[in-house]
Amino acid sequence: DAGVIQSPRHEVTEMGQEVTLRCKPISGHDYLFWYRQTMMRGLELLIYFNNNVPIDDSGMPEDRFSAKMPNASFSTLKIQPSEPRDSAVYFCASSFGRGTEAFFGQGTRLTVV
């Protein structure tokens, strides 16, 4: 397996625009996590799915953020409208089983200007 695949690797967008980040988890994994990393706040868990169902989205900062997992091999994190403070590296991770080793993608570096 190629590991967790995220796209794009880099995204620069203007404030107010919609941004969609994409993730393909490792085949067979039943958990998918979205994290955001900044210098100030470190790694924050935004939302996670179990068997494609959103379980806990309490980490999503605002209603501007939404995430979907239409099937076991694809998830999206959408920000609409984007703001400069959303600039960060967004990671997707997947795992098999509860509380087990998580496999991370390479991340998407988002810059909102």
Place this chain on the structure above:
Amino acid sequence: SQQGEEDPQALSIQEGENATMNCSYKTSINNLQWYRQNSGRGLVHLILIRSNEREKHSGRLRVTLDTSKKSSSLLITASRAADTASYFCATPPYSGGGADGLTFGKGTHLIIQP
């Protein structure tokens, strides 16, 4: 809320020396995991230690866990330049809790001087 907290925030040592970093956590755990992050890359899992284990080895890595003190340490022996990275501890919620996501500390930034 963050469960694990690494200490020190930054560590600089000479190549060949041993590096020790610590992690403290707040609530009961089933296991504790250590991850490495190279600059500009995703996190990579290093080692998992279960709550009923006190010590675990993997190559040049040695992890200890003291559940009475709610702390863990990661020792890297005979450090190499390639070990330069940020190191994070992570804890999944205790079984019976509602959430499943790993929570991370802010990490220890390790620099190995050649």
